[in-house]
Amino acid sequence: MNIDRIKNELAQAWTVAVKDVRVYYLRPGMIMFGFLMPFFMFFSFSVQREGSAAEGVARLLAMTVFFTAGAAGPFIIPTERRIGTYDRLLAAPMSLLTLLLSKTAVGAFFAIAVSGLALLAGLVFFSANILQPGLLAAGVLLGAFSFSTLGLVFGSMPTTNPGDVQMPSTLLRWGLLFVSGVFVPLSEMPPIARAISYISPLTYAQDVMNHAVLGNGLLNPWLDLAVLFLSGVLFLLPSIKMHQRAQILGR
Amino acid sequence: MNNAIEVKNLTKYYDKFLAVDRIDFNVKQGEIFGFLGPNGAGKTTTQRMLTTLLTPTEGRILVNGHDLSTDSYSAKRQIGLVPEESNVYTELSAWDNLMFTASLYRVPKQEKEKRAQELLEIFGLWEMRDVKTEGYSKGMRRRLSIAMGIIHKPALLFLDEPTPGLDAQSIRAIWELIRTMNADGTTVFITTHQIEEANQLCERVAIISHGKIAAIDTPERLKANFQRVQSVEVAFEPYNQSQITLADLQGVNNLIKIADKWRLYTEDPSALLPRIIQYAESHQLRLVSLNTLGPSLEDVFLEITGGEVGIVGNETQVEKPAKHGMGGRK
Numbered sequence: 001m002n003i004d005r006i007k008n009e010l011a012q013a014w015t016v017a018v019k020d021v022r023v024y025y026l027r028p029g030m031i032m033f034g035f036l037m038p039f040f041m042f043f044s045f046s047v048q049r050e051g052s053a054a055e056g057v058a059r060l061l062a063m064t065v066f067f068t069a070g071a072a073g074p075f076i077i078p079t080e081r082r083i084g085t086y087d088r089l090l091a092a093p094m095s096l097l098t099l100l101l102s103k104t105a106v107g108a109f110f111a112i113a114v115s116g117l118a119l120l121a122g123l124v125f126f127s128a129n130i131l132q133p134g135l136l137a138a139g140v141l142l143g144a145f146s147f148s149t150l151g152l153v154f155g156s157m158p159t160t161n162p163g164d165v166q167m168p169s170t171l172l173r174w175g176l177l178f179v180s181g182v183f184v185p186l187s188e189m190p191p192i193a194r195a196i197s198y199i200s201p202l203t204y205a206q207d208v209m210n211h212a213v214l215g216n217g218l219l220n221p222w223l224d225l226a227v228l229f230l231s232g233v234l235f236l237l238p239s240i241k242m243h244q245r246a247q248i249l250g251r
Numbered sequence: 252m253n254n255a256i257e258v259k260n261l262t263k264y265y266d267k268f269l270a271v272d273r274i275d276f277n278v279k280q281g282e283i284f285g286f287l288g289p290n291g292a293g294k295t296t297t298q299r300m301l302t303t304l305l306t307p308t309e310g311r312i313l314v315n316g317h318d319l320s321t322d323s324y325s326a327k328r329q330i331g332l333v334p335e336e337s338n339v340y341t342e343l344s345a346w347d348n349l350m351f352t353a354s355l356y357r358v359p360k361q362e363k364e365k366r367a368q369e370l371l372e373i374f375g376l377w378e379m380r381d382v383k384t385e386g387y388s389k390g391m392r393r394r395l396s397i398a399m400g401i402i403h404k405p406a407l408l409f410l411d412e413p414t415p416g417l418d419a420q421s422i423r424a425i426w427e428l429i430r431t432m433n434a435d436g437t438t439v440f441i442t443t444h445q446i447e448e449a450n451q452l453c454e455r456v457a458i459i460s461h462g463k464i465a466a467i468d469t470p471e472r473l474k475a476n477f478q479r480v481q482s483v484e485v486a487f488e489p490y491n492q493s494q495i496t497l498a499d500l501q502g503v504n505n506l507i508k509i510a511d512k513w514r515l516y517t518e519d520p521s522a523l524l525p526r527i528i529q530y531a532e533s534h535q536l537r538l539v540s541l542n543t544l545g546p547s548l549e550d551v552f553l554e555i556t557g558g559e560v561g562i563v564g565n566e567t568q569v570e571k572p573a574k575h576g577m578g579g580r581k
Contacts, residue, residue, distance in 0.1 A: 011354070012354075023342045088334075
């Protein structure tokens with residue numbers, strides 16, 4: 001692939017992402033699953049729990065990135081398939097990977113924006129202090145990438161009804177939420193539970209937030225970031241396969 | 252002349268269902284090519300394979316020399332696609348829809364603005380350019396969808412059922428635009444079941460039936476091959492339903508009522524004319540009009556696809572009296 005082609009594909013990915021931001025961010029499906037849900041979940045599990053404000057902020061940031069980033073794929077792609085606009089994107093002169101990365105960016109931008117609001121709330125209302133802002137930014141960025149591509153896996157299923165994939169996607173994320181170290185710190189988990197928690201990429205996002213906000217994560221922060229990046233790349237593979245399969249099946 | 256599209260042994264199975272059965276055809280550069288077929292014949296499946304939206308089970312497609320299986324990127328850059336559904340973004344204005352599509356095809360900024368203005372004016376949408384398209388009528392969305400398909404001036408334009416449901420004015424505007432683009436060098440591939448549209452626009456047509464190409468030629472040559480479906484059209488005064496007995500006249504293969512007229516299909520119109528005149532005299536009817544007609548492209552289409560006269564279009568088929576059978580053409 002030559003330089004011009006790469007430049008073109010990057011510009012096309014940006015074009016699609018900006019269009020999606022304008023068209024879909026204020027849709028009820030996005031607000032419900034991407035904006036309100038993480039806050040409701042946070043308040044549901046945080047009420048009457050002991051812990052510092054800083055712990056609460058770290059938890060809110062991890063949950064916000066997790067739920068918000070994954071909301072875009074399951075909503076946008078089936079919606080576009082239903083109204084026929086997805087064919088326009090698939091027929092355009094860009095690779096499937098470029099299209100998927102543009103959709104990933106839409107979820108990631110949403111997560112970064114909403115987690116920015118969560119951070120602002122933490123700083124203003126809880127007077128939280130961010131110990132490592134650079135690590136926090138990297139955690140939000142890579143977490144947004146990983147969780148957005150996770151959402152994309154569901155969006156890539158050959159359906160034209162967002163409801164068909166939004167519920168299973170939400171159920172999976174709840175499952176990952178409960179096994180990860182968001183509500184029970186990794187250090188307090190029994191060994192089996194901790195081993196299971198390592199399956200969930202949210203565990204690593206929460207650990208990065210703990211490092212950045214509290215200064216006391218359990219794992220190496222570089223490991224956390226590497227896992228978030230690699231899981232994001234890994235989640236792209238089933239999406240590519242499902243798109244190729246849909247092209248064969250004609251769905 | 253080089254080929255804009257070359258299709259060889261193209262086959263598509265959906266699971267065990269054979270939708271497209273080893274078809275071969277070429278579309279010349281600069282041609283308006285019609286792809287006709289009844290519903291379910293395989294025309295949309297073929298068009299989706301030609302535009303990279305569907306992977307063939309077997310076969311080879313070249314677009315301006317680029318093999319879709321190995322170099323789809325180069326082919327896609329030359330293709331414009333207007334799908335059957337008017338797939339515009341209803342949350343965006345017409346202007347923003349066009350800007351988005353132009354950016355997707357990497358049209359330079361100044362050129363895309365000039366081109367967008369040009370297209371919006373041609374399609375009568377310029378005054379509404381900043382209005383969100385959710386408030387547009389079906390016809391306006393259709394026109395915008397076509398504008399989005401051609402904003403990058405594709406060398407090869409695919410149009411899937413471009414005009415159904417549109418008013419006569421919009422249809423004429425779209426046909427005129429297709430002719431203009433073609434005159435400027437764009438190859439046009441139209442998938443349609445609107446026979447008249449193909450007759451008006453296409454230099455060559457392929458008729459697909461049950462997944463196979465049943466005929467491929469110019470409309471006039473196809474018609475010439477089907478002289479047996481000539482007809483005589485007659486109107487009497489006073490008009491009444493009892494004139495259905497025209498079907499009993501010798502040499503009439505089929506009878507169709509069209510508004511206040513009757514169309515009698517025959518292999519020998521000249522032999523039938525005196526019998527019709529005699530019929531009018533014996534029933535004390537005045538002949539309002541009497542015309543002989545050659546086979547239409549629709550007749551050819553129906554002959555080839557095994558359909559019966561009267562199924563396509565606005566005509567109503569009349570059953571022939573029992574002694575002649577049920578009116579279907581042999």
